[in-house]
Amino acid sequence: MLSGKNILLGITGGIAAYKTTFLVRLLIKAGANVKVILTDSASSFVSPLTLATLSKNPVHSSFVNEEDNSISWNNHVELGLWADFMLIAPATANTMSKMANGNCDNLLLASYLSAKCPVFFAPAMDLDMYKHPSTLEVLGKLQSFGNIMIPATSGELASGLHGEGRMAEPEDMVTFIKEYLELGLPLKGEKVLITAGPTYEPIDPVRFIGNHSSGLMGFELAKVAANLGAEVILISGPSNLTVDHDLITLIRVVTASEMYEEVHNYYDGVTIAIAAAAVADYRPKTVAEQKIKKNTPDFTIDLIKNKDILLSMGEQKKDQFIIGFALETENEVENAKGKLKKKNLDAIVLNSLNDTGAGFGKKTNKISFIDKNSSIKTFELKTKTEVALDIMNEIIKRIHA
Numbered sequence: 001m002l003s004g005k006n007i008l009l010g011i012t013g014g015i016a017a018y019k020t021t022f023l024v025r026l027l028i029k030a031g032a033n034v035k036v037i038l039t040d041s042a043s044s045f046v047s048p049l050t051l052a053t054l055s056k057n058p059v060h061s062s063f064v065n066e067e068d069n070s071i072s073w074n075n076h077v078e079l080g081l082w083a084d085f086m087l088i089a090p091a092t093a094n095t096m097s098k099m100a101n102g103n104c105d106n107l108l109l110a111s112y113l114s115a116k117c118p119v120f121f122a123p124a125m126d127l128d129m130y131k132h133p134s135t136l137e138v139l140g141k142l143q144s145f146g147n148i149m150i151p152a153t154s155g156e157l158a159s160g161l162h163g164e165g166r167m168a169e170p171e172d173m174v175t176f177i178k179e180y181l182e183l184g185l186p187l188k189g190e191k192v193l194i195t196a197g198p199t200y201e202p203i204d205p206v207r208f209i210g211n212h213s214s215g216l217m218g219f220e221l222a223k224v225a226a227n228l229g230a231e232v233i234l235i236s237g238p239s240n241l242t243v244d245h246d247l248i249t250l251i252r253v254v255t256a257s258e259m260y261e262e263v264h265n266y267y268d269g270v271t272i273a274i275a276a277a278a279v280a281d282y283r284p285k286t287v288a289e290q291k292i293k294k295n296t297p298d299f300t301i302d303l304i305k306n307k308d309i310l311l312s313m314g315e316q317k318k319d320q321f322i323i324g325f326a327l328e329t330e331n332e333v334e335n336a337k338g339k340l341k342k343k344n345l346d347a348i349v350l351n352s353l354n355d356t357g358a359g360f361g362k363k364t365n366k367i368s369f370i371d372k373n374s375s376i377k378t379f380e381l382k383t384k385t386e387v388a389l390d391i392m393n394e395i396i397k398r399i400h401a
Ligand code: CTP
Pocket: 195, 256, 275, 276, 277, 278, 279, 280, 281, 306, 307, 308, 309, 310, 311, 323, 324, 325, 326, 327, 328, 339
């Protein structure tokens, strides 16, 4: 699996860095070509000379090389392009936070940002750091970019404490990477249709009935699915959000009827469908051609029902795995299960409006994932990026079962 593969190993400054000497040896023994980038603080834990000798390549640590009276530039773009994959081990809390936020103050981070190849990262830190909400948010964010986490393990830590945060052992990292390369990205070959955002139902040329949905949940789902290898059709109602990803086709619509049409243009050819849109249930029966004047003391708009897009997907279901959303204020689980059944879904994501921090216009969400066997998994309040990852992981478990 690793024979002939070009591996760019980024080592950051944690005590686990000493284990990378064994890791380099194992990778070289498996037939890989290894180039090492060391951060400044990592060189306090492991010697560049040891790594250069084991990897049979010069070790890079700064943008500039000053050797034999000549100065040259370490090209981070070339390093990124050379690599079949990048492995950052150990990945300290500091480096991961910078990776998650696009900081670029050393050669390793510049190479990470330029790398087009898969990026693995192996976190290593003390147990309380590992459990901190900011660390958990960063881990979620990196995975939502498509970076692959080699989870830390539990055991004795350098602090003397016992718990989660130990970098995976070099042998286990190599096995993890081999297995991953064998299986590929978990959603490769899948076609995912996602509806997102609100719909606007026109009343006259300047007014409409709409809702506060921002579209964020659907856009995050699209990005996570694409980063996991899926081809994504994202059909969104009016939203300020944009997305730029080779695997995502964004189709913008305004009304529920337009969303219905677009969904059915693609639905037959997809393997997974996720209805995250807040579709207006009703639309004005007639749309005034001219702006309506305020001439009468009372004013009534007759509404007619929009087609239920998700219900129609359930009715026409072949092999698709279909997921809906339910936003409930009372009898939440029962109502969500009812919708799952009525719409012939494989799973439903329950949002409770009773949870603070969850719902429309927020960056965070708190969900329960309920499948058609009534198995319920409830998650903590998380950013919508992390929630998207949790949802995709639940789907992956079921489609690969
Ligand atoms: N949905 C849809 N088309 C509609 C209405 C809803 O695709 N016309 C989808 C939503 O995207 C969501 C799910 O159906 O995935 C929500 O179901 P729904 O029964 O409409 O829930 P509520 O809007 O909460 O409805 P109710 O007021 O009946 O509780």
